[in-house]
Amino acid sequence: MANTLRLYLTCIRNTLEAAMCLQNFPCQEVERHNKPEVELKTSPELLLNPVLICRNEAEKCLVETSINSIRISLKVKQADELENILAKKFLRFLSMRAEAFQVLRRKPVQGYDISFLITNYHCEDMHKHKLIDFIVQFMEVSKGLVNEQLTARVSLDMFVVSEMFILRASM
Amino acid sequence: MILLQSPSRFLLQILKDRIVSGDKGVDIDCHTVEFDDVRYHVQFSMRNPKVMVLSVALPLAPPEAILYDGLPLGAIDAIKAAYGAVVQILDPPKDCFDLTMKINLTKLPTDEEQRNVVLTQIASVREVVLGAPLKLLLRHLASKTVAPNVDKLVALVHRPNESFFLAPQADKVTVVYPMRFQDSIDIVLATSFLQEFVEARRTAALNNAPSCMWSPVPPLELKGVNADALDANAGFVTFVVFPRHVEGRKLDKTVWSLLTFHAYVSYHVKCSEGFMHTRMRRRVESLIQALDRAKSDAEKLKKLVHGGSFRRLSMKHEGNSNH
Amino acid sequence: MDPSERPAVVFDNGTGYSKLGFAGNSEPSFTIPTVVAVNESFLDQSEQCSSANWLAQYNAGVMADLDFFIGDEALSHFKSSGLYSLRSPIRHGQVNDWDTMERFWQQSIFNYLRCNPEEHYFLLTDSPVSTPESRECMGEIMFETFNVPGLYISVQSVLSLSAGFAYLKSLSEEDSEDSVSDMTGVVVDIGDGAPHIVPVVNGYVIGSSIKSFPLSGSDVTQFVMQLLQERGELLPPDDALDIARRVKETYCYTPSDIVKEFKKHDSKPSKYIKQWSAIKPKTGVPYTVDIGYERFLGPEIFFHPEMYSPDFSTPLPELIDSCVQSAPIDTRRALYKNIVLSGGTTMFKDFHKRLQNNIKKIVDERVAETNARHRVEVKPVEVNVVTHPIQSYAVWFGGSVAASSHEFFECCHTKEDYEEHGASICRTSTVFKGMY
Numbered sequence: 064m065a066n067t068l069r070l071y072l073t074c075i076r077n078t079l080e081a082a083m084c085l086q087n088f089p090c091q092e093v094e095r096h097n098k099p100e101v102e103l104k105t106s107p108e109l110l111l112n113p114v115l116i117c118r119n120e121a122e123k124c125l126v127e128t129s130i131n132s133i134r135i136s137l138k139v140k141q142a143d144e145l146e147n148i149l150a151k152k153f154l155r156f157l158s159m160r161a162e163a164f165q166v167l168r169r170k171p172v173q174g175y176d177i178s179f180l181i182t183n184y185h186c187e188d189m190h191k192h193k194l195i196d197f198i199v200q201f202m203e204v205s206k207g208l209v210n211e212q213l214t215a216r217v218s219l220d221m222f223v224v225s226e227m228f229i230l231r232a233s234m
Numbered sequence: 235m236i237l238l239q240s241p242s243r244f245l246l247q248i249l250k251d252r253i254v255s256g257d258k259g260v261d262i263d264c265h266t267v268e269f270d271d272v273r274y275h276v277q278f279s280m281r282n283p284k285v286m287v288l289s290v291a292l293p294l295a296p297p298e299a300i301l302y303d304g305l306p307l308g309a310i311d312a313i314k315a316a317y318g319a320v321v322q323i324l325d326p327p328k329d330c331f332d333l334t335m336k337i338n339l340t341k342l343p344t345d346e347e348q349r350n351v352v353l354t355q356i357a358s359v360r361e362v363v364l365g366a367p368l369k370l371l372l373r374h375l376a377s378k379t380v381a382p383n384v385d386k387l388v389a390l391v392h393r394p395n396e397s398f399f400l401a402p403q404a405d406k407v408t409v410v411y412p413m414r415f416q417d418s419i420d421i422v423l424a425t426s427f428l429q430e431f432v433e434a435r436r437t438a439a440l441n442n443a444p445s446c447m448w449s450p451v452p453p454l455e456l457k458g459v460n461a462d463a464l465d466a467n468a469g470f471v472t473f474v475v476f477p478r479h480v481e482g483r484k485l486d487k488t489v490w491s492l493l494t495f496h497a498y499v500s501y502h503v504k505c506s507e508g509f510m511h512t513r514m515r516r517r518v519e520s521l522i523q524a525l526d527r528a529k530s531d532a533e534k535l536k537k538l539v540h541g542g543s544f545r546r547l548s549m550k551h552e553g554n555s556n557h
Numbered sequence: 558m559d560p561s562e563r564p565a566v567v568f569d570n571g572t573g574y575s576k577l578g579f580a581g582n583s584e585p586s587f588t589i590p591t592v593v594a595v596n597e598s599f600l601d602q603s604e605q606c607s608s609a610n611w612l613a614q615y616n617a618g619v620m621a622d623l624d625f626f627i628g629d630e631a632l633s634h635f636k637s638s639g640l641y642s643l644r645s646p647i648r649h650g651q652v653n654d655w656d657t658m659e660r661f662w663q664q665s666i667f668n669y670l671r672c673n674p675e676e677h678y679f680l681l682t683d684s685p686v687s688t689p690e691s692r693e694c695m696g697e698i699m700f701e702t703f704n705v706p707g708l709y710i711s712v713q714s715v716l717s718l719s720a721g722f723a724y725l726k727s728l729s730e731e732d733s734e735d736s737v738s739d740m741t742g743v744v745v746d747i748g749d750g751a752p753h754i755v756p757v758v759n760g761y762v763i764g765s766s767i768k769s770f771p772l773s774g775s776d777v778t779q780f781v782m783q784l785l786q787e788r789g790e791l792l793p794p795d796d797a798l799d800i801a802r803r804v805k806e807t808y809c810y811t812p813s814d815i816v817k818e819f820k821k822h823d824s825k826p827s828k829y830i831k832q833w834s835a836i837k838p839k840t841g842v843p844y845t846v847d848i849g850y851e852r853f854l855g856p857e858i859f860f861h862p863e864m865y866s867p868d869f870s871t872p873l874p875e876l877i878d879s880c881v882q883s884a885p886i887d888t889r890r891a892l893y894k895n896i897v898l899s900g901g902t903t904m905f906k907d908f909h910k911r912l913q914n915n916i917k918k919i920v921d922e923r924v925a926e927t928n929a930r931h932r933v934e935v936k937p938v939e940v941n942v943v944t945h946p947i948q949s950y951a952v953w954f955g956g957s958v959a960a961s962s963h964e965f966f967e968c969c970h971t972k973e974d975y976e977e978h979g980a981s982i983c984r985t986s987t988v989f990k991g992m993y
Contacts, residue, residue, distance in 0.1 A: 144422045149510065152419070152701070156514050159697060159980050163522055193528035200524055204517060221427040224236060224502050225434035228491065236623050243669055244586050264582040267563055269673040416675060417704050501667055504674070505623065507702045508663055512656045 068206070071118040072199050078114055078126050079135070079195045085183040088131040099132035099182050125175065132182045134168070135198065136175035139205065150176070153205065166194070238498055240490045241357035242268060245288070248276055249353045252286065252339060269497050271394045272360055275331060284339040287324075289331035290359060298389040298463055299397040304332045306390065308366040316355055316362050333363060364392070365489040371402050372480045372489065380404050387455065389463070392493055397463065401455045408455055409473045409492055412466035413499070423503045424468040431471070444479055447472045471495070560706040565678040565960040566670065568662070569713070569953040572647045573749025573774065574901070575628075576953035577665050579672075580680070580960035585953045587669050589628030593657050594641040596624040627664045636795075650684035650750040652691055659698050666703065674703035678969055680960045682713045682952055685755050685767055689984035696983030700975045707969035709960075710983060712762055714744040714755035716955030717899035723958045724945045741888065742895030742943075743881060745873075745912075746952075747859075747902040749774045754880045758888045768880040771869050772858055774902035778802045780865050781809070781855045790846045793837050804833055804848055805855055810906035812853040813914070815861075822849060856905045860915065874915035889938075893920065896942045899951035903944075913942040 090096040091106060100109045113127040121140030126133065139150055154177050161167040166185055168178040179198060186194070244266050262278040273291040295301050302309075304327075313321060313335070320341045327334040337356060342349045355362075367390055374380060380402055389397040401408040413428065415421045428448045435446040450469045452459070473492070480488050491498075564579040570591060578585035626634050626641070635641045646657035666674050681695060692710050699705045718740050740760040746753050752770045756763045782801035785792060792800055808831050812818040822829045831852070834845040858865040859873040871879075881892045896916070898909055917940040924935050947954050959965055970982050 145426050148419050148422050152510065153514055155979075156511075156697075157518065159693065160518060163518075164525065166525070189525075189528040197521075197524050197528050201521060204521060221430040221502065221506065222434050225427070225431040228237070228431075228495075228498060239668075242671060244671075247587070264579075264584070264586070265564065266579055266582075266586060266670070267677070268671045269676075271563075271676070420704070497673075500673070504667075504703060505663065508659050511659060511698065511702060515656065 067118060071116070071122075071124075072202060074116050075124055075126075075202070076195055076199050078116060079133075079198065080192075082111070082114070082126055082128040082133055083181070083186065083191055083195065085131050085133065085181070085186050087183050097131075099134075099180060100129035101127050101132045101134045102180070125172070132180060134172070134178060134180050136172040136178040137202065138175045139177075150205070166197075238490075238494050238501065240361045240486075241354045242266075242274070242360065243357075245274060245276070245359070246353060246357040249286070249337075249339070249356060252278065252284070253342075253349070253353075268360070269500075270392065272364075273331070275328065286337040286339065287334065288337055288356075288359070289328045289334040290363065291331045292333075292364060293391055293394040295391040296389070296395045296397050296463060298460060299391040300389075301391075306364060306367045308370045309333075309363045312362050312366040312369065313359075317352070320352060321356070335359075361486070361490050361493065365493050368400070368489050368492060369485065371400060371407060372475070372485055375402065375407050375475065376477055376480045376485065378404055378477055387459070389459075393496060396496075398492075398495075399456060399459070405477070407475045409475060410453060410455055411471045411495055412452070412456075412464055413468035413471060413496065414466050415468055415500070415503075419507070420500070420503050421467050423506060424499055427499060427503060427506075428469060428471055444473045444475045560676050560678055561966040563677055565680055565965065566666075566672060566674075567680045567953060567956040567960055568665065569682045569716075569950070569956060570647060570652075570658075570661075571748050571750060571952075572645070572650055575661070575665070576950050577670055578953065578957065579670075580957045580965075582957055583954070584947075585950055587628075587665075588950065589665075589669070590632065591645060591647050591661065592627065592631045593644050593646065593661050593664075594626045594631035594635045595644060595657075595660075596640050597642045625660055625664070627661050628669075647750065650748075650753075651687050652694070655694055655698065659702060662698070662703070674699075674705050677705070678707040678709070678960070678966060679705045680709050680711060680956050680965070682716060682956060683710050684751070685712050685714050685753055685762055685764075686751075686769070692983045693980045696970065696975065697980045700972055700980070705972065707966065707971045708983070709965065709969045711956065711959065712755075713899075713952045714746060714753070714762060715740070715757055715760065716953075716959060717744045717746060717951045718742050718757050718895075718897055718955070719958060720899070720947065720951040720955035721897045721943050721945060723955070724947060725943070741891045742897050743877060743892050744897050744899060745877060745903065746899045747773060748900035749902070752900070752902070754877050756880060756884045756888070756892055758884070758891070763884055763888075766880055766883045768876050770859075770873060770876055772862055772865060774805075774900075776865060777809075777855045777858060777902065778805050780858055781805050781851045784851045784854060785846065785848075788849075791844060792846065796835075800833065800835065800846070804846075804851065808833075808848055808852050809855045810853060811856045811908045811911045813907070813911060815853065815857055818853045819850070856908060859908075860911065872915070874912055874919060877912075877916055878919045893938050893940050896940070897951075898942065898944055899948055901949040903948050909942040909944040913940055916940050916942070 087097070088100065088109070090098050091109075100106065104110060109130045111128040113125060115123060115125050117123040119140070121138065123138050125136040127136075128134075139154075154171075157164070157167065157177065158169055158171070161169045166179050166181050168180045171178045181194065248262070260278070261280055262276060265273060265275045267273050271291075271293040275289040275291075277287040277289075278285075292305070300307070310323065313323060317337075320338055322336045322338070324334040324336055342352055367388070371388065386401060388400045388402065390400065391397045396412075396414065398412070399410045401410070413424060415424050432446055432448050435443060447453075448469055448471050452464045452466075452470055453472055455472070456464060456470075475488065475492075564581045567576075567578055567580050567585075569576040569585070573591060574588055575591045576585035577587045577589070625631075631641070631643065635643050644654060644657045646652055646654045646661055652658050666672060679699060681699070683692060683695070695710060696708060699708050721742075722740065741758050742756075744753075744755045744757060746755065747770070750773055752773050754768045754770065756766045778798060778801045781804055782792070782797050785801065785804075786797070826849070829852070830847055830849045832845050833848055834843060836843045854864070861872060863870045877896065881889050884892055893916075896912075898912075903909070920938050920940055924937060927933070927935055945951075974982050
């Protein structure tokens, strides 16, 4: 299981390293405007082919690039109901804090759970490889958080709480 | 606080304050609502500063739970037994309430410890009234008999328009709860919680505890019950209570635990949602720090020089406001 | 039963004290200090060693996440056992530690009020200078963790104003003053946290004219403690702050003129000097403390802040005056007529009289100057500082009144809105928008 995760993440990392070559490009249609072209999708000459990386049917990653911006959308799958709900909660939590994250998009792209939007300005501010590190780390963390931390912790908490209840009845 | 406490904190506080404040009285007229729609109305008048009029409203009873005069079976007797001369029941109860009592604070025992015990008992009026039929049945269990004129299946109200079921027999009482929750996340969390309950019971050290089972469909004991009462989106929990669980002082504790089981589960579901938030916030903090590290040093220097940085939604915001 | 048929829950969380209760009551059910005592020994462990951590907790029979107390219990547990550390989630009127605030709310709802949050609408209060982000966080916690059906976050100043208005209305049925009928006034809110002077016109807060005063109730306590210690009174160091606070609440008053007060104290010491006797907690030895000049010097820092803090020298009456002067010119007379006090620290004896006299002096001087310069006779400005016995929990009372009206349930942000649009619906507050 971990093996495929490693491969998946490495593949994403390689794709990002290739795709993240962004430069400043003022808007062609409106004077003095500078918009992320990947969001507008009006001029086909500014867009590259989108790349879809699938780990399995339910987990995939879509990387869309343009001349001045790149959009990364992730879809995560969880084992059971509980993990599903916790993942959704966590992602909604993150979306609310999108401002603090700068590269996070407030609403995920249709059909996906979470999206990042990286523009050339971000690339100028931050080191490119560190940014890619961050994205990959983010994916690892979210998966790890939901699987180990939240679910396991919740189960353990409830186990102890149930014990207390039953103990009281028997003492 | 892990376990729900029986006495109402608010009632206890008002009673204690009144004892301490001596003879000078102030008019008090306030109401409070507790979980599961139990309402209290407290009144003190200037004319009788040592007499408290307490009205209690109980949750709306579903059709299968039978009430006698608006109160559960045996409630009046239980009140008289628990409070004695201190409390006088007023008939009819106040408008919109099910029970009105006059509590005479001058009739309390003078010894402070005994007095506190009685005050705590008064503040636990909910347990006394709502738990009366349950106590009756379990007392019979302790004496290994079956209460006379009791049906095979008894429905007792514990939440508005919802009841739980008891199947009393001479050697054991089976208690079944249909568990219902409103919020979809709550349903999932509660279901996993209840499954943990069963796991916890299986642990060897707890052989003394009542046995516990969970099933998504109504168990056999509930055959013949109205379908509305059986609609449960988080499954059915069954406890089997034996005489050793209700002997002596354990009776009161067991009554309260069984009465507030649903509230207990619901409370802990909310607690765990709260703690998930804590952990999520911590994780978000560390991710933002990771992002910070990605910033180039030139940018950081620029920010330091200009002193500008936008607000971060962080957990610990020291010195945020400069007043 | 529909949640709107049940009384709403009103929470007024302040820096020092939180007032909790149900709408429709005339006073809060609980007034507890806003502190949380947390068991530090198992908390804050890094998540790497979580399983070992868990085993340790399990063996100790404790569940660290749920092992915390709030309010007075927190203070007593903190004093009696070394395991707990105190945390204050609110500093200077604003929440800066959301985890602790969430815990505080959790215990208030489930342990103190013992209500089911899913069945009640909630009214929370917020400082007039708080950020939209903090309101968003509040909304997120309330809707996500507690599943409340509806939430309204209101500004503390407007509630104080409506409390004063409701109280006066209940007293005087005959009086139909125009000044009281519309919600216009200056709210001087001095509690334990950051005191603010907020002008409110017709129910809307004039955000640009809000002035803040750096000295609050806790500073008065500090000052009293300093004076006592400087004079050589023996105070046990652990309790010094606590004793100073109780001295402040019991014996302090506002003089009309400090020079005269000094003379009064010196001429008749037996009448003015009070004794405070208590027992040292550690040794059990009783002791007494003399309380003299502190009685009036404490509240005096509001009128002469340079006594306590060298950085700030504008007295409170001047600040109130400059606040009104910065408000639109057509509202100024109405604002002067209705200066409302709220907060525990304004309960000093004669505080309102002194404030009224000082402000009136400043205003009269200005009117006289205008008259002299322009040779006109301007109508004298009426200055009125309103006081009533429920000042210390005026905000809570205002909330209780507001939440009992039918319109309240329509103004709340509902859970459906939250699910649909996210937490950003809580950002705006209607009083700032100018729509009513």
